Amino acid sequence: MPERSAARALVEAIGRGFEEFEPPAVRDSVDGPLGWPGYDDQRARAAGRSGAEESVLCGRAQVGELPAVLVAFDFGYLGGSVGEAAGARIVAAFDRARELRVPVVSLVASGGSRMQEGICALRQLQEIARACLLARRDGIPHVTVLRNPTTGGMWAALSAGADVVLAEPGAAVAFGGSRVRGPGDTGEAFTAEGKLADGQVDRIVDDADLPAVLADLVRLLHPQRTSPDPAPVPASLAGGEPPATGWEAVQRARAADRPRAAVYLDAYFATRFEIGGDRAGGRDTGMLCGFGEHEGRTVAFAAQTGTANTPAGFRTAARLVRLADQLGLPVLTLVDTPGASNDAAAEHGGVGPAIAELFTAVAEARVPITTLVIGEGGSGGALALAAPGRTWITADGYFAVIAPESAAAILKRDPAEVPDLAGHLRLRPQDLLDLGFVQGIAR
Incomplete structure (x- = not known):
């Protein structure tokens, strides 16, 4: 033997x-x-x-x-x-x-x-x-x-x-x-x-x-690392003051050299472990999810990376939020997406039910969720990850019901009117603060 x-x-x-x-x-x-x-x-x-x-x-x-x-x-x-x-x-x-x-x-x-x-x-x-x-x-x-x-x-x-x-x-x-x-x-x-x-x-x-x-x-x-306290709002990595116009806000959020989710996560966490996949056959690298150590305690995170998220991305984020709720861990979400994927593959994959699943997970969570908008906040695909009453935004972010270009298409406006429509949408950080959607502009 x-x-x-x-x-x-x-x-x-x-x-x-x-x-x-x-x-x-x-x-x-x-x-x-x-x-x-x-x-x-x-x-x-x-x-x-x-x-x-x-x-x-x-x-x-x-x-x-x-x-x-x-x-x-x-x-x-x-x-x-x-x-x-x-x-x-x-x-x-x-x-x-x-x-x-x-x-x-x-x-x-x-x-x-x-x-x-x-x-x-x-x-x-x-x-x-x-x-x-x-x-x-x-x-x-x-x-x-x-x-x-x-x-x-x-x-x-x-x-x-x-x-x-x-x-x-x-x-x-x-x-x-x-x-x-x-x-x-x-x-x-x-x-x-x-x-x-x-x-x-x-x-x-x-x-x-x-x-x-x-x-x-x-x-x-x-x-033993559970905590009832919300995750602190990350410090903004954006430079300068909030944009003067709506179109400037959109352009700054879309800038290639703007700090993205991975940079924010590196600055916020001493160490982190990422989980990936929706357990149903899909994986979306545009949604980073996992657990990290911040100031000696564990915080769960779900962060968009600036791409249009697929159904798998929304389901993975929902999985993360439910798991954090189960374990009693506060959640940090970073919003940055032009919107949900809306092609045929996304529709076949159930993008609508996937977004609904994430909305439900956020609404049901008993643990506190803190959200920082770090770039584009594109319609429902962004809103699904945002915490009601606990959302902040950086100076180079925006949030809108629809992209200005799509608004022009729906209203049958000339493309030259897109910058003007961006102003009417009131999507700048200071607009969102005035409208009560965000609690503050992160510094």
């Missing part, structure tokens, strides 16, 4: 002082609940080869500065499959995390439910999903790491619904394993890289970097 299992080696590499939880008692019978011929011998051989007593190892450890509950799968034990005993361990681990008020880190490498235990194994997915839900309701963050392979029920019931999804390079990730898929069902769609492109994974992390990345996430998302 190996000196230590692969799961134990993994948890000891990630956390200090790992203490295994006492496994819950489960029913025991000859060859399992189905009486599967030779099942007891299979388990004994698996234990001898892997050094593991079960396919899952659960316990508590220091991950960086703070404690977390670790759930580690051992693929060497019957392919990391989950039966009654493994399912009970996972559920108990989430229950302990709720008691201890610490995050859960699941390190998954599994082929799914254990065939030799039949429906008794399959129904563990319901128990695990419920344990994840209860932890979510209690504000306990769950970070998962997709290792090779992560397929079947553990992808669907445990990992896919985690708050942050990491993956190791090249990992096979799919609901159906390679042996049960059709012969032509191969390729990137069934890999971690494919899931990243499709917005189902937040980041791919090399093994060497994993301990540090998990330490950062545990620190940023730990329940």
Whole structure:
């Protein structure tokens, strides 16, 4: 038998002082609940080869500065499959995390439910999903790491619904394993890289970097870092006074050398971790979302980068706002978009429902949201990210019901009248302050 299992080696590499939880008692019978011929011998051989007593190892450890509950799968034990005993361990681990008020880190490498235990194994997915839900309701963050392979029920019931999804390079990730898929069902769609492109994974992390990345996430998302106070308004990086005319406001907001979201985020946060993807097949690099450390506490952020956002961008921002609300973290939003994408692809992708989802997430949030308009505020695609009653603007920003050029098209005006229409729209920072839309012009 190996000196230590692969799961134990993994948890000891990630956390200090790992203490295994006492496994819950489960029913025991000859060859399992189905009486599967030779099942007891299979388990004994698996234990001898892997050094593991079960396919899952659960316990508590220091991950960086703070404690977390670790759930580690051992693929060497019957392919990391989950039966009654493994399912009970996972559920108990989430229950302990709720008691201890610490995050859960699941390190998954599994082929799914254990065939030799039949429906008794399959129904563990319901128990695990419920344990994840209860932890979510209690504000306990769950970070998962997709290792090779992560397929079947553990992808669907445990990992896919985690708050942050990491993956190791090249990992096979799919609901159906390679042996049960059709012969032509191969390729990137069934890999971690494919899931990243499709917005189902937040980041791919090399093994060497994993301990540090998990330490950062545990620190940023730990329940002890919640705060009822709003995120402070970022300092403006714009130079000069507010524009004299509406058209000047538009031109300044569209200037190529104006400070954009990434510059603001770098100035505001000491460190930050970005999440990406709407978990529904889409990713929009024009919407930066994640968590950062500002003046010693965690603030969630959703920031537009100056592009026309796609449905995936709005859904990702809604995901971020809901997650921050769940974890009790204040939110900072940076508005900068000429408007939502309005081409055929956006319509097929449900841009209207996606914007509605973000409006709803902002309206439902119990945590405070602070908004700074740092550039273009283009109609509903910008307004969906703005906090009612807590919105500020920089001197090089504007906010309008419609772009001046589009206003001219609708009114059948000559293009030469666009600058004049910009004035009528009253979109300058000082106009927005006078109209009560913004609370101030950031300095």
